[in-house]
Amino acid sequence: MRLVSNTVIKPAAVVHTVSVLLNAALAREDLRWLQRLADRRYEFRLLAAADREEPELPERGWHDLRHLLKASVASNNAELRLTVQAEGYAALVRVANRASRLHSLDGTIDLRLGFDGTGRALAVLEDTPEVRRALTQIFLTLEESDAAAPRDPEGDS
Amino acid sequence: MNYPCDRFAAFLAHCLNSEDSALVQLSLGEIYARLTTALAARYAEPLLHHPGYAWRMSSEEASARYFDISLGRALLLSPRVQLSITHRLLQTLCQRGAEVVWRQAVVVREKDPTAETAQVVPLGAQRSFEQCRKQLAKLPQTISAGSPSPTIRARYGSIALRLYSLQAPVPEEISMWDAVTCAPAVLYPLSAGEPFNRFCSLVIDCVRTAHRPFQELLGLGRGLCPFDWLDTLSIQQTRALRKFLRVMEESKAVDTLEHWERAWQEAPVAGFASAAELWQSDIGLALRQPQGRSGIDTALLETAHDNPEPADYLTEEELLSTLDAFLARDCINQAEHSLLMGLHRGVSDTELKASAEIRAELRKHGGSFESLAEDLLKRIETAATQHHGECAS
Numbered sequence: 001m002r003l004v005s006n007t008v009i010k011p012a013a014v015v016h017t018v019s020v021l022l023n024a025a026l027a028r029e030d031l032r033w034l035q036r037l038a039d040r041r042y043e044f045r046l047l048a049a050a051d052r053e054e055p056e057l058p059e060r061g062w063h064d065l066r067h068l069l070k071a072s073v074a075s076n077n078a079e080l081r082l083t084v085q086a087e088g089y090a091a092l093v094r095v096a097n098r099a100s101r102l103h104s105l106d107g108t109i110d111l112r113l114g115f116d117g118t119g120r121a122l123a124v125l126e127d128t129p130e131v132r133r134a135l136t137q138i139f140l141t142l143e144e145s146d147a148a149a150p151r152d153p154e155g156d157s
Numbered sequence: 158m159n160y161p162c163d164r165f166a167a168f169l170a171h172c173l174n175s176e177d178s179a180l181v182q183l184s185l186g187e188i189y190a191r192l193t194t195a196l197a198a199r200y201a202e203p204l205l206h207h208p209g210y211a212w213r214m215s216s217e218e219a220s221a222r223y224f225d226i227s228l229g230r231a232l233l234l235s236p237r238v239q240l241s242i243t244h245r246l247l248q249t250l251c252q253r254g255a256e257v258v259w260r261q262a263v264v265v266r267e268k269d270p271t272a273e274t275a276q277v278v279p280l281g282a283q284r285s286f287e288q289c290r291k292q293l294a295k296l297p298q299t300i301s302a303g304s305p306s307p308t309i310r311a312r313y314g315s316i317a318l319r320l321y322s323l324q325a326p327v328p329e330e331i332s333m334w335d336a337v338t339c340a341p342a343v344l345y346p347l348s349a350g351e352p353f354n355r356f357c358s359l360v361i362d363c364v365r366t367a368h369r370p371f372q373e374l375l376g377l378g379r380g381l382c383p384f385d386w387l388d389t390l391s392i393q394q395t396r397a398l399r400k401f402l403r404v405m406e407e408s409k410a411v412d413t414l415e416h417w418e419r420a421w422q423e424a425p426v427a428g429f430a431s432a433a434e435l436w437q438s439d440i441g442l443a444l445r446q447p448q449g450r451s452g453i454d455t456a457l458l459e460t461a462h463d464n465p466e467p468a469d470y471l472t473e474e475e476l477l478s479t480l481d482a483f484l485a486r487d488c489i490n491q492a493e494h495s496l497l498m499g500l501h502r503g504v505s506d507t508e509l510k511a512s513a514e515i516r517a518e519l520r521k522h523g524g525s526f527e528s529l530a531e532d533l534l535k536r537i538e539t540a541a542t543q544h545h546g547e548c549a550s
Contacts, residue, residue, distance in 0.1 A: 011541035014479050016468035018537045019163055020358045021500040022530040027167035028506070029526070034195050041194070107215040139217065 013090065039144035040094075042069050045136075053095040055136045062089070064140070068094070080127045084140060095119050104134035106107025113140070162372075165200050166364035168192075169228075170357040173250070173337065174347050180255055181344040183337065185287035196220030206375050209255075212383035222384045224334075227367040231297075231330035231511040239266050239313055241329045243364050249359055250340035251289070251318060259341060261320060264327060268314030271376020278321050286340045289318065290325035292339040298328050306330070331364050339354070351473065360471040368394075377402060379444050390440065393427050398459035400424040402444070403433075412445050475504055476501055492518040 006122045028063065030053045042064040061072030061083075068091035074081045084102075086092040103110040108130050119143035125131050160550035173190050175181045180404055197220040205223055207216045209472055214222075226254040234239045244264045251262040278286070295454045297304075310316075314329040332337075347353040373395045374383035378479040379402070390398070401424040410416035414436050422434035429435040436445075471479065480497055483489045489497075499509050522528040 009479055009482065009541055009544045010469065010475075011538075012472075013469040013471050013475075013543070014541045015534070015538045016358065016361075017354075017471040017476055017513050018497060018499075018534055019160070019469075020167070020354050020361060020470060021497055022534060023163040023167040023361070024170070024354060025358045025500055025506070026164050026527060026530060027171055030164070030168050030195060031171050034191065034199065037198055096465065103215070105215060105217045 037141075040144075042140040043065065044069075044071050044138045044140070046134075046137070054133065057132060057135055062099060069140065071135075071138070075127050078127050080123055080125040080131060081133075082123045082135070084113065084115075084121045084123075086115070092119040095121075101141050101143065103139055103141075105137040105139075106134055108134035109138060160361075160365055161204050162364050162368040163345065163361050165196070165204050168195055168200075169364065170353070170360040173344075173360070174356070176346060176349050176353070178346055183340065183342050183344060185338060189224070189339070193217070193220045193224055196223055207512035209375075209378075209380050211395040212380075213382040214384070216253075217382070223371065226384070226387055227364070227371055228333045230367055230370075231299070231301075231328075231332045231335065232366060233278070233301050233304050233330060234306050234308050234309065238310075239309055240264060240316065241330070241336060242359075242366055243333055244316065244327065246333060246359060246363050247318070247327065247331065247336035247339060249356065250336060250344065251320075253344040253347070254282065254285060254344055256284045256285065256341075258320065259285075262318065263320075264316060264318050266313040266315065267317050267319070267324075278323055282320065283323065285343070286320055286323045286325070289322075289339050289341060293318065293325050294326055296328045296331060296335055296339070296470040300329050301408070304329070333367055336363075348503060349505070351501060354361050354501065355470050362468075373399070377444070380446065381443055385443075386440065391428070397426040398444075401426050430534070473501065479548050480546075483537065483540050486540065488536055489533065490518070497533075 008071045039099050044062060044064050046057070046062060048055045057073050061070050063070050068087060070085050072083050072085075074083075086095045096117050096119045098115050100115065100121065101110070102113045109125065111123060113121045113123055125135075169192060172191055173181070173183070196205065197216040201216040201219065205216070205219050207219050210219075232243050234241050237240055248262065248264040251264070254260075254262065256279060259282060310329065316326045316329060318327050327339075328335075347356050370387060370392060371383050373392055374386055374390070376382065376399050377395065386395075403419055404420040404424045405412075405416065408416070410419065410420070413432065418432040421435070423437055426435055430439065435441045477498065480489065480494050484491065484494050492512070495512060496509060496515050496518070499515075510519075519526060519529055524531065
């Protein structure tokens with residue numbers, strides 16, 4: 001069958017246009033997915049002081065970028081006890097009794113962490129320079145619960 | 158062909174827009190965080206091919222580094238054009254400035270700048286222009302070796318952002334991220350449909366260009382971490398290496414110096430005197446590592462750099478007549494026709510999904526829009542190529 005007469009088709013432009021349309025729609029789904037992910041992801045980042053080459057772990061603890069969780073470390077017998085505590089009611093309802101994954105930017109730390117009913121989670125790490133460095137940028141992602149599970153965009157359609 | 162970076166580019170275009178707000182505040186930190194998080198969490202496999210070198214770095218590190226070497230990479234000017242695609246992006250973003258007068262902003266080459274003083278620029282726009290000028294002044298003025306910029310500049314003048322009498326110098330080589338950071342901080346939003354899609358088309362062209370060196374290195378496969386070799390291998394060397402490795406693959410030869418010497422006869426690699434030298438080099442050693450052999454769709458990668466010319470975004474009339482033609486030929490069905498025209502016109506997802514025929518089409522693809530999109534794009538490409546071939550013959 002021939003194409004409808006008088007239709008001049010520019011192959012590259014047709015493919016490009018359709019690709020734009022479909023990818024814009026897919027990316028819109030990605031944006032929604034990311035929003036749901038952002039709601040359960042917390043990033044802790046420490047910066048070096050002006051007179052230091054590398055950041056140091058603050059004794060009083062430090063907050064995630066949204067100031068909902070507070071991390072603190074205590075050193076004891078070659079171990080670092082990392083505590084993550086929900087700060088305030090809004091944070092507590094998000095994390096209480098939820099499981100999470102804690103990992104560092106460089107991949108040195110990658111473990112599961114469970115929050116108790118008071119919004120507190122504890123991890124015991126090796127006290128090494130590598131782990132201390134890794135703690136300067138860590139991510140805590142709550143695992144999906146049945147009630148608040150962000151659906152994958154592919155399954156949304 | 159669906160380029161792997163198009164979806165990420167469309168994501169970036171959405172980040173630079175907001176269909177629900179009266180104005181778009183470009184919050185750079187937030188956009189950066191969104192992009193790197195999306196790269197690490199959503200695009201690590203399809204775009205960064207992170208599983209191939211997960212042994213080397215985390216997806217978060219890969220996303221931050223990818224940002225630097227693609228969106229943060231100042232693009233070299235092509236000898237065929239006066240302005241790069243990132244200059245076009247800067248102009249488009251400036252023309253979206255919140256004050257109406259920004260519509261007249263242009264990024265141009267000017268040999269003898271003549272101030273157009275007749276038009277008074279409102280104070281608000283003057284202030285936002287001053288911000289842009291300051292940001293532009295912070296950018297490096299570096300011109301890469303071998304760039305045609307000096308010749309083009311001598312002939313047509315230097316590049317400037319101009320808004321009537323206001324003028325700010327623009328470097329010859331700027332990155333996508335430079336274009337975003339030097340644009341007015343408050344933009345007017347683009348409505349869903351053609352206005353946004355045209356902008357998205359431009360961003361896709363930009364990202365395809367910015368992505369290319371990374372894509373070339375990924376094309377080597379073998380589990381190489383692209384970030385390790387970007388500063389070591391030139392584009393020419395990478396392409397030569399890909400030819401060399403293709404010869405090896407086609408002959409199904411295992412990695413021995415003897416087989417490399419045989420492949421070398423057919424495809425020598427620039428920068429190395431012999432197969433033995435390549436074998437002993439750092440890159441030779443890395444290519445022979447057993448953790449390599451990740452499966453990357455090389456056909457897709459080849460297309461991505463063999464067709465670097467930006468394509469046009471069709472007008473509504475052109476798109477409609479093309480889709481009508483494809484429908485008449487049974488290349489697409491009525492539901493797909495409606496879906497594409499709906500997306501072009503900015504019909505919301507909810508409205509599209511309310512259509513029984515589109516829902517039925519989605520069910521055929523297991524409810525996955527991604528699967529439907531992939532299949533549809535393939536058929537459109539085949540139909541367009543066939544039609545082009547028929548017309549040519």
